[in-house]
Amino acid sequence: xxxxxxxxxxxxxxxxxxxxxxxxxxxxxxxxxxxxxxxxxxxxxxxxxxxxxxxxxxxxxxxxxxxxxxxxxxxxxxxxxxxxxxxxxxxxxxxxxxxxxxxxxxxxxxxxxxxxxxxxxxxxxxxxxxxxxxxxxxxxxxxxxxxxxxxxxxxxxxxxxxxxxxxxxxxxxxxxxxxxxxxxxxxxxxxxxxxxxxxxxxxxxxxxxxxxxxxxxxxxxxxxxxxxxxxxxxxxxxxxxxxxxxxxxxxxxxxxxxxxxxxxxxxxxxxxxxxxxxxxxxxxxxxxxxxxxxxxxxxxxxx
Numbered sequence: 001x002x003x004x005x006x007x008x009x010x011x012x013x014x015x016x017x018x019x020x021x022x023x024x025x026x027x028x029x030x031x032x033x034x035x036x037x038x039x040x041x042x043x044x045x046x047x048x049x050x051x052x053x054x055x056x057x058x059x060x061x062x063x064x065x066x067x068x069x070x071x072x073x074x075x076x077x078x079x080x081x082x083x084x085x086x087x088x089x090x091x092x093x094x095x096x097x098x099x100x101x102x103x104x105x106x107x108x109x110x111x112x113x114x115x116x117x118x119x120x121x122x123x124x125x126x127x128x129x130x131x132x133x134x135x136x137x138x139x140x141x142x143x144x145x146x147x148x149x150x151x152x153x154x155x156x157x158x159x160x161x162x163x164x165x166x167x168x169x170x171x172x173x174x175x176x177x178x179x180x181x182x183x184x185x186x187x188x189x190x191x192x193x194x195x196x197x198x199x200x201x202x203x204x205x206x207x208x209x210x211x212x213x214x215x216x217x218x219x220x221x222x223x224x225x226x227x228x229x230x231x232x233x234x235x236x237x238x239x240x241x242x243x244x245x246x247x248x249x250x251x252x253x254x255x256x257x258x259x260x261x262x263x264x265x266x267x268x269x270x271x272x273x274x275x276x277x278x279x280x281x282x283x284x285x286x287x288x289x290x291x292x293x294x295x296x297x298x299x300x301x302x303x
Contacts, residue, residue: 016097019068020078031105054130134174206267
């Protein structure tokens with residue numbers, strides 16, 4: 001449902017002493033240090049973090065950030081530097097002097113309806129050091145990144161996109177494994193029983209689920225299941241199901257699917273019942289939502 005659109009940006013090779021500021025962005029940025037080391041600081045954070053060879057990171061809050069080898073230097077416009085020093089081989093080479101830093105990174109954007117489900121659960125910066133036990137799989141990806149971004153070859157764009165998606169998956173897996181099991185959607189999917197219940201609902205959202213069906217399906221009593229589900233997810237099981245159905249419905253409507261087909265897809269036998277549920281969650285009718293979506297993004301299926 002996230003509908004990831006990953007974009008691998010240019011490889012950066014910096015030499016000597018430098019400092020850059022990068023503007024706000026949408027959704028998630030990632031980076032991997034192929035050589036050397038540098039400092040990274042997110043806007044609003046007082047302490048910069050040092051990244052070294054083999055480290056990966058995700059930036060998730062959309063705010064501007066700083067990258068530097070010298071924290072005392074006044075940062076320059078990073079976007080302008082990247083535009084000015086981008087070579088024909090799509091490598092940005094900047095600066096001179098002793099010391100070299102090589103970073104390969106990219107950006108992930110998602111469908112706006114579903115991105116909030118993930119992004120609001122993540123910290124502004126996720127650091128995956130090369131020394132972490134969870135970084136084993138990322139070591140192989142690091143070599144792939146270095147190889148694919150070092151030169152232009154046939155199929156490079158497709159390969160780079162696939163590698164970027166692997167980075168996202170493995171960093172999120174490692175982050176999820178390291179999280180304390182407390183509350184929140186990510187913790188819920190990590191919980192064996194509640195995660196199974198979520199999978200049941202996501203796997204067949206049109207089914208007329210009851211709390212008893214879900215509880216018995218995961219071997220819990222109705223009362224304990226309801227309490228644990230609400231504690232971890234933040235909504236009761238059926239309220240969550242309703243909201244997820246409307247999330248799926250918005251995605252379908254944005255793609256130009258008819259109201260009747262969308263209603264059937266998310267479990268409503270009548271357009272009237274679907275209209276009522278959709279308006280209750282979104283504040284507008286599905287027909288109006290579809291018209292606005294198609295006006296902003298005409299011909300979504302390219303027909």
